[in-house]
Amino acid sequence: MLSIDLPAAFGFMPNVVAQLGTFEIPQGLNLENILVYSPLQHDLISHLLTLGVGAMAVGFVYFLTTKRQSAPAYQPSSVLSAIVMVSAFLILFRQLQGWQSAFAFDGEVWRLTDSTFSNGYRYLNWSIDVPCLLTQMLFVVNVTPAKFRKTRTRFVASGLLMIYTGYIGQYFELTSIPWFMLWGFISTIFYVYILYLVGNLIFRSREGLPRPAYNTMGTIWWVILISWTLYPLAYLVPLGWQFFPEWGGWAGVTRQFLFTVADIFSKVIYGVLLTSAAQACSVEAGY
Amino acid sequence: MLSIDLPAAFGFMPNVVAQLGTFEIPQGLNLENILVYSPLQHDLISHLLTLGVGAMAVGFVYFLTTKRQSAPAYQPSSVLSAIVMVSAFLILFRQLQGWQSAFAFDGEVWRLTDSTFSNGYRYLNWSIDVPCLLTQMLFVVNVTPAKFRKTRTRFVASGLLMIYTGYIGQYFELTSIPWFMLWGFISTIFYVYILYLVGNLIFRSREGLPRPAYNTMGTIWWVILISWTLYPLAYLVPLGWQFFPEWGGWAGVTRQFLFTVADIFSKVIYGVLLTSAAQACSVEAGY
Amino acid sequence: MLSIDLPAAFGFMPNVVAQLGTFEIPQGLNLENILVYSPLQHDLISHLLTLGVGAMAVGFVYFLTTKRQSAPAYQPSSVLSAIVMVSAFLILFRQLQGWQSAFAFDGEVWRLTDSTFSNGYRYLNWSIDVPCLLTQMLFVVNVTPAKFRKTRTRFVASGLLMIYTGYIGQYFELTSIPWFMLWGFISTIFYVYILYLVGNLIFRSREGLPRPAYNTMGTIWWVILISWTLYPLAYLVPLGWQFFPEWGGWAGVTRQFLFTVADIFSKVIYGVLLTSAAQACSVEAGY
Amino acid sequence: MLSIDLPAAFGFMPNVVAQLGTFEIPQGLNLENILVYSPLQHDLISHLLTLGVGAMAVGFVYFLTTKRQSAPAYQPSSVLSAIVMVSAFLILFRQLQGWQSAFAFDGEVWRLTDSTFSNGYRYLNWSIDVPCLLTQMLFVVNVTPAKFRKTRTRFVASGLLMIYTGYIGQYFELTSIPWFMLWGFISTIFYVYILYLVGNLIFRSREGLPRPAYNTMGTIWWVILISWTLYPLAYLVPLGWQFFPEWGGWAGVTRQFLFTVADIFSKVIYGVLLTSAAQACSVEAGY
Amino acid sequence: MLSIDLPAAFGFMPNVVAQLGTFEIPQGLNLENILVYSPLQHDLISHLLTLGVGAMAVGFVYFLTTKRQSAPAYQPSSVLSAIVMVSAFLILFRQLQGWQSAFAFDGEVWRLTDSTFSNGYRYLNWSIDVPCLLTQMLFVVNVTPAKFRKTRTRFVASGLLMIYTGYIGQYFELTSIPWFMLWGFISTIFYVYILYLVGNLIFRSREGLPRPAYNTMGTIWWVILISWTLYPLAYLVPLGWQFFPEWGGWAGVTRQFLFTVADIFSKVIYGVLLTSAAQACSVEAGY
Ligand SMILES: CC1=C(/C=C/C(C)=C/C=C/C(C)=C/C=O)C(C)(C)CCC1
Ligand SMILES: CC1=C(/C=C/C(C)=C/C=C/C(C)=C/C=O)C(C)(C)CCC1
Ligand SMILES: CC1=C(/C=C/C(C)=C/C=C/C(C)=C/C=O)C(C)(C)CCC1
Ligand SMILES: CC1=C(/C=C/C(C)=C/C=C/C(C)=C/C=O)C(C)(C)CCC1
Ligand SMILES: CC1=C(/C=C/C(C)=C/C=C/C(C)=C/C=O)C(C)(C)CCC1
Ligand code: NA
Ligand code: NA
Ligand code: NA
Ligand code: NA
Ligand code: NA
Ligand code: NA
Ligand code: NA
Ligand code: NA
Ligand code: NA
Ligand code: NA
Incomplete structure (x- = not known):
């Protein structure tokens, strides 16, 4: 267990230290646990x-019931979306339960109980979702089997590396800003590479697609670009909080807000758009 | 955390203040939490x-098992109803659990524990249900694809604006009547606009429909008009309670009664009526 | 909260009063909560x-997997049975959970905790089940569409009135015998009317049915008559207990026994019999 | 509540009495509750x-996914197995939850909390499973419709009588050996009669079956004979414990071990064997 | 309950004894329970x-939705994978719940509550999974019915023996190293025999398979060899901890890490590979 080394690391933020007093933050705790919350x-x-x-439950029903409306070649995209829904439903349910058991209301504010809240569940879960979400696209755009395999491998490898490095980093969010930033930086390299791969794929391989699918792929690019970027922003919330500790419970709210919007757009809306592109292709193919 | 500013805002209701004594209501708490309840x-x-x-569980089974009895063009209506059922089932289950853990029986009355009850879950959940419920209608009435898309966009946009403004407003229900009323008023503008859109759609586009479906659409209009209006009434309960604080626990009962009746009519009964209209159209179309 | 007014109402039962001592029973509490139970x-x-x-879970699997064995005209009967199973499963699960959290074992007997047990869940749930169960029959017997609609309306209306008046009455079971009896009496009027409708329907409309279905409809009459009558008996348990307070925890056992037997016969066995009648009709119709 | 009358009944076992001291065992408690357990x-x-x-969850998936591999005449056997799986899954889940909430670890041993563990759930649940399991066999062997109905009635009647008499008996397992033995004895009479019926059925009606099915029916006989006999052995555990109280927590382990092995063999393995016999018959019948 | 006899057995590790002080470890407790954990x-x-x-939930959806893409002869492999997913989902959910209720956070570290954590659930559950996983392979490679049956019997028998001997052994992990090692050794004999059987099967029977399936079978061999070996490593963690008690909570992390990686590779990845081999065979067979 480390004492909080922020002042040592950056030489500022005396108010954080003041607020925390002599309290030593045990290693691995997330920011959410050291805040109190108004109702x-x-x-x-x-x-x-x-x-x-x-949203995930609803998405699951949607992807399963609309699977048959795409031609068989595109159906794996629906299956992958359904899988992502199952996985994200479980993880978010866990987050909700964790949130509810980690705090109790004392008539004024909610304070930590003998349980804690953790964002790390999400990261490990992304190891399932990110490979699925990226691979899914390959079933809709026009790629040769060889390119399919090659891109998939790159997607999976760089996705996992982005996630696991970020996962390590988030453990330092309260106890060591340098390590926190270093791992976040490494993660971002893989993130940028993924964006490069995705952009390349979308803008090169949508050529053959029918008009509506072609356009939808363009929208998908923006959905990915914006929604994925919310995750690193959520990652950075503890840093922002150390600059503005008076942010208080709103820091926690901001982070969960970013995560939720990101989850809904990068999984549900993305899946719906991809399904609609797949349906346009199926219509064109006379299905 | 704000102290209760009602007297300042309206200059009346000393009895509320008396009852609450020096107790400061923390921002965001719902009325239900500051009441006690008889068994x-x-x-x-x-x-x-x-x-x-x-009702939601039962509706889910109903919409899934009867989906095939409508022609394919109408089946998205059943899917959307099923989706609404899943979403509402989860939210109401959450409300029930929250209700049960928020109060404990002391042999005479039920009093708040170290957990609370919140209506806000419902609002965020309506962001899923309201777009689905409104869009659903478009699959049954006679509209051109262009009108379909245009109306859907308006439905979704005004629905979300109605909900999110109301969501903000309900956080002020105990701590600031002016803000509470202002946001409620803005929300109502969107509500009226939605009713206008719906009325227009129903009474213009049901023309081509077979007789029984034509009639059912008329019933649907009244179901929507009445059941949707129960939601703003539930919203207003804390205001009524401040005029008649002796209303006590019955204020909480009234609100949950309004919500439950509204939920059953605006989701289940509405979905059943739409399904029956769709079946009438399917029969006419020789399905 | 009322003090117990039984002596005022009837002028007897001093022993109840003695047992309860100065304890004031809060309005709305069910009998089960003021008893203690041996293991x-x-x-x-x-x-x-x-x-x-x-039984409800098992029934659900049964009705879903045997649905296809009836001709399409009879399949709504299976769907309605499945719906009743879902609804009753949820309610009984709730009863079980409520029972387990409402009492704790002190090494000798089970005593009330800071939670309570309530039978009222059942009543509100019957608003779903009773209309389904009665309507279900109309899909199997021989009725004209006009008679179908007319009878269904009567079934639903009188069913709901029977339930809601009984629901009001049960809230008085410990605090006011006169009100308890009055509402029970009004409820019984609707109950008798329903029995009249059912008897009429069965014995008039089974004429056209094939032999085995004809016989089964006779059995169904008796199943309904007997099993439905267990519900008012369960309703009356608190009255019996006031005459024989030494009945103690057995009064609670008796009530839940009556409810369970009634539930299994009026929902599962009834549904199985109706399914077998429907299958006999399907065979006759060459399905 | 009775004080423990064992010495009066048999005149031995002073060590039991010694161990229990002045503790009076309340009527209806199962043996498991008065023991302590090592980790x-x-x-x-x-x-x-x-x-x-x-095992039950896995069986459920198995029976549903293999149903179509038997000819329609044999499919009810798969449905009945699936039903038994659902029912047993629920009951065992309940047992597990009950076990976990009934005891707490004090750093050395597990001791009773303010909740208890009960085996009686199993008995009432057998009222669903035993009729299903016995009836199931009739769909696979060669019987006339008349014999089918007659045997089914006998199976159901004697099965329920065996269970309910045993259920009564187990309530006396700690408080009255004579009653315990008497009801156990009556139950055994029905048990022997069932075994007679089953043996008769298997060895007479397997004649027409193809070779592999014929052999499988023989195996089934032994599976039933042995696995069903484990239930009365579990019933007798408290008697054994009174002779050897130093058996301690192992008495509880033995009972749950017997129940689990019995459940897996009499439900899952039995169902799998019956399915394989049905498949052999289906192949023979050219399905 | 045994006092810890390690020094007697091996004559070393005074530091363990020092740390544990006079604390006597009750028989059967797993290592995880005597450690404390940082957040x-x-x-x-x-x-x-x-x-x-x-991962198991996701796998379940995957195996069910892709079942139809293999020829009927290979579909049992998908069913078996689905079964393994159900079983492993339940067990891991149990582990998670057990983990969460066994420890509470005191602001610094997580300490044991009045509940415990146990790895033994996994072992008994493997009695379901290991036979399924091994049998599954037989549906994909080329074996005669006779060899199929013979190998299955060997698989099941040696699998169960490996598991049950290991299960016994793990109960001694804190209280008797000799017994712990002895049972672990016996278990390993069966493990080596299984590896021999599997290697033999794969390298002999993949001959007839089409190229991609042939290669996949090779990969499967390595997946099995490596992932299965993680289980005995997890078994040995308490031994390692006794040499390096300063390993502390990381010993628990290591064990659960090994189990999780092993579970995902030996069940999900293995099943996906086998499915892809089956699909390659199906394509070759013109399905
Ligand atoms: C750049 C970066 C990150 C990026 C995370 C992303 C892009 C996550 C995407 C998750 C998705 C799409 C999940 C879907 O289920 C981390 C790991 C937060 C660490 C900080 C730097
Ligand atoms: C006018 C108004 C409101 C209207 C709410 C409505 C009309 C909700 C409808 C919800 C539905 C139909 C949900 C279905 O799942 C609010 C937001 C309470 C705020 C106060 C003013
Ligand atoms: C006469 C009478 C009653 C009748 C209840 C009945 C007949 C209930 C039937 C319920 C069914 C069939 C439920 C199925 O799910 C009440 C309301 C107890 C109140 C007292 C008088
Ligand atoms: C003889 C005997 C008994 C027999 C029980 C049996 C034979 C139970 C079988 C249960 C099955 C097969 C359940 C399947 O779900 C009892 C009641 C324990 C009481 C003591 C005497
Ligand atoms: C050698 C050995 C073991 C091997 C365990 C294995 C190989 C387990 C495989 C489990 C699987 C594949 C489960 C899938 O669900 C034990 C029992 C830990 C005991 C110590 C020695
Ligand atoms: Na809490
Ligand atoms: Na996530
Ligand atoms: Na409570
Ligand atoms: Na709602
Ligand atoms: Na309890
Ligand atoms: Na009921
Ligand atoms: Na416990
Ligand atoms: Na059982
Ligand atoms: Na805990
Ligand atoms: Na495992």
Whole structure:
């Protein structure tokens, strides 16, 4: 267990240290656990997580019931979306339960109980979702089998490396800014590479697609670009909080808000768009 | 955390203040949490929420098993109803659990524990349901693809604006009547616009429909008009309670009663009526 | 909250009053909560509720997997049975959970905790089940579409009135015998009317049916008559207990026993019989 | 509540009485509750119950996915197995939960909390499973419709009588050996009669079956004979414990071990064997 | 309950004894329970178990939705994978719940509550999974029915013996190294025999397979060899900890890490590879 080394690392933020007093932050704790929340803040997070859970359940029903409306060649895209829904439903349900058992209301604010809240569940879970989401696209655009395999391998490898390096980094979010930033930086390299791969794929391989699918692929690019970028922003929230500790419980709200919006766009909306592109291709192919 | 500013805002209701004494209501708490409940009142709410949960489960089975009885063009209506059922089932289950863990029986009345009850889950969840419910109608009435897309966009946009403004407003229900009323008013503007869109759609586009479907669409208009209006009434309950604080736990009962009746009519009954209209159209179309 | 007014109402039962001492029964509490239970009694109720839960789950699988064995015209009967199973499964699961959290074992007997047990869940849930169960029959017997609609309306209306008046009445079971009896009486009027409708329907409309279905409809009459009558008997248990307070925990056992037997016969056995009648009709119709 | 009357009944076992001291065992408690468990013993039971839960879930998937591999005449056997799986899954899950909430670890041993463990759930649940398991066989062997109906009635009647008499008996396992033995004896009479019916059925009606099915029916006989006999052995555990109280927590382990092995063989293995016999018959019938 | 006899057995490790002080370890407790965990360590284990749960859920959807893409002869492989997913999902969910209720956070570290964590659930569950996983392979490679049956019998028998001897051994992991090592050794004999059988099967029977399936079978061999070997490594963790007690909570993390990686590779990845081999064979067979 490390004492909080922020001042040593950056030489500023005396107010953080003041607020925390002599309290030593044990290694691995997430920011959410050292904050207190007004009912407004606490409920907002509960509502957001519950919205996420509902969105994934709803997405699951949608992807399963519309699978048959695409030609067989495109159906793996629906299956992969359904898989992502199952996985994200479980993880968000876990986050919600964790949130509810980690804090208790004392009539004024919500304070930590003998349980904690952790964002790390999400990271390990992305090891399932990110490979699925990226691979999924390959079933809709026009690629040769060889390119399919090659791109898939790159997607999976760089996706996992991005996630695992970020996962390590987030353990330092309260106890060591340098390590936190270093791992975040390494993760970002893989992230940029993935964006490069995706952009390349979309803008090169959508050529053969029918008009509506062609356009949809363009929208998908923006959906990915924006929604994926919310994850590193959520990662950075503890840094922002150390600059503005008066941010208080709103820091927690911001992070869960970013995660929820990112989850809904990068998984559900993305999947719906890809399905609609697949349907356009199926119509064109006379299905 | 704000102290309760009602007297400042309206200059009346000394009895509320008296009852609350020096207790400061923390921002964001819902009315339900500052009331105590007789067993009769507490159980009534439990029963109502459980009825809602059951109705959604039952609706889910109904919409899935009857989907095939409509022609393919109308089946998205059943899928959307099924989706709404899943989403509402989850949210009502959450409300029920929240209700049960937020209060404990002391041999006389039920009092708040170290957990709270929140209505806000519902609002965020409506962001899923309202777009689905409104879009659903478009699959049954006679509209051109262009009108379909245009109306859908308006439905989704005004629906989300109605919900999110109301969501903000409900956080002020105990701490600031002016803000509470202002956001409620803005929300109502969008609500009225939605009703206008719906009325227009129903009474213009049902023309081509076979007789029974034509009539059912008329019934649907009234179901929507009445059941949707129960939601703003539920929103207003804390205002009523401040005029008649002796209303006590019955205020909580009234709100959950309004929500439950509204949920059953605007989701289940509405979906059943739309399905029956779709079946009438399918028969006419020789399916 | 009312003090117990039984002596005022009837002028007898001093022993009840003696047992309760100065304890004031809060309005709306069910009899089960003011009793203590030996392990034998407590477990019996747990077992019965669990049996009910299992029976509904099992029925659900049965009705879904045998649906296709009836001709399409009869399949709505299976769907309605499946719906009833889902609804009853949820409610009985809730009863079981409520039972388990409402009492704790002190090494000798089970005593009330800071939670309570309530039968009222059942009533509100019957608003789903009773209309389904009655309507279901109309798909199997021989009725004209006009008679179908007319009878269905009567079934639903009188069913709901029977339930809601009984629901009001049960809230008085410990605090006011006169109101308890009055509402029970009104409920019984609707009950008798439903029996009249059912008898009429069965004995008039089974004429056209093939032999085995004709006979089964006769059995169904008796199953309904007897099993439905167990519900008002369960309703009356608190009255019996006031005459024989030494009945103690067995009063609770009796009520849950009556409910469970009634549930299994009026929902599962009834549905199985109706399915077998429908299959006989399907065979006759050459399906 | 009775004080323990064992010495009065048999005039021996002073050591039991010594161990229990002045503690009066309340009527209806199962043996498991008056024992303490080492971590080894406690975990063994948890593992066994969890194994049972897993076996039933796995069986459910198996019977549903292999149903179509038998000719339609044999498919009811798969449906009945699936039903038994659902029912047993629920009951074993309940046992597991009950086990986990009934005891707490004090750093040395597991001791009773304010909840208890009960085996009686199983008995009431057998009222669903035993009729299904016995009836199931009739769909595979060669019987006339008349014999089918007659045997089924006998199976159901004697099965229920065996179970309910045993259920009564087990309530006396700690408080009255004579009653315990009497009801156990009556139950055994029905058990022997069932075995007679089953043996008769198998060895007379397997004649027409193809070779592999013929052999499998023989195996089934032994599976039933042995696995069913484990249930009365589990019933007798408390008697054994009174002779050897130093058996301690191992008595509880033994009972749950017997129940789990019996459940897996009499439900899952039995169902798999019957399915394989049905498949052999289907192949022979050219399906 | 045994006092810890390690020094007696090996004559070393005074530091372990020192750390444990006079504390007597009750028989059957797993290593995880006598350690304390930093938030980092505790969360890592929670994340890993949750990842496992998600992977099994996702695998279940995958195997069910892709079943039809193999020729009927290979479909039992998909069914068996689905069965393994169900079983492993339940067990890992149990592990996760057990983990969460066994420890509480005191602001610094997580300490044992009045519940415990146990790895033994896994072993009993392997009695379901190992036979399924091994048998599954036989549906894909080229074997005669006779060889199929013979190999299956050997697989099941040696699999169960490996598991049950290991299960016994793990109960001694804290209280008797000699017994722990002895049972582990016996288990390893069966393990080596299974590896021999598997290697033999793969390298002899893949001859007839089409090229891609032939190659995949080679990969499968390595996946099995490596992932299965992680289980005995996890078994040995308590031994390692006794040499390096300063390993502390990381010993627990290592064990759950090994189990999770092993579970994902030996069940999900293995199943996916086998499915792809089956699809290659199906294509070759003109399906
Ligand atoms: C760049 C970066 C990150 C990027 C994360 C991303 C891009 C996650 C995407 C997740 C998705 C799409 C999940 C879907 O289920 C981390 C790891 C937060 C660490 C900090 C730097
Ligand atoms: C006018 C108004 C409101 C309207 C809410 C409505 C009309 C909700 C409809 C919800 C539905 C139909 C949900 C279905 O799942 C609010 C937001 C309460 C805020 C106050 C003003
Ligand atoms: C006469 C009478 C009653 C009748 C209840 C009945 C007949 C309920 C039937 C319920 C069914 C069939 C449920 C199926 O799910 C009440 C309301 C207890 C109140 C007292 C008088
Ligand atoms: C003889 C005997 C008994 C027999 C029980 C049996 C034979 C139970 C079989 C259960 C099955 C097969 C369940 C399947 O789900 C009892 C009741 C323990 C009481 C003591 C005497
Ligand atoms: C050699 C050995 C073991 C081997 C275990 C194995 C090989 C388990 C495989 C499990 C699988 C594949 C499960 C899939 O669900 C034990 C029992 C740990 C005990 C110590 C010695
Ligand atoms: Na809490
Ligand atoms: Na996520
Ligand atoms: Na409570
Ligand atoms: Na709602
Ligand atoms: Na309890
Ligand atoms: Na009921
Ligand atoms: Na416990
Ligand atoms: Na059982
Ligand atoms: Na905990
Ligand atoms: Na495992």
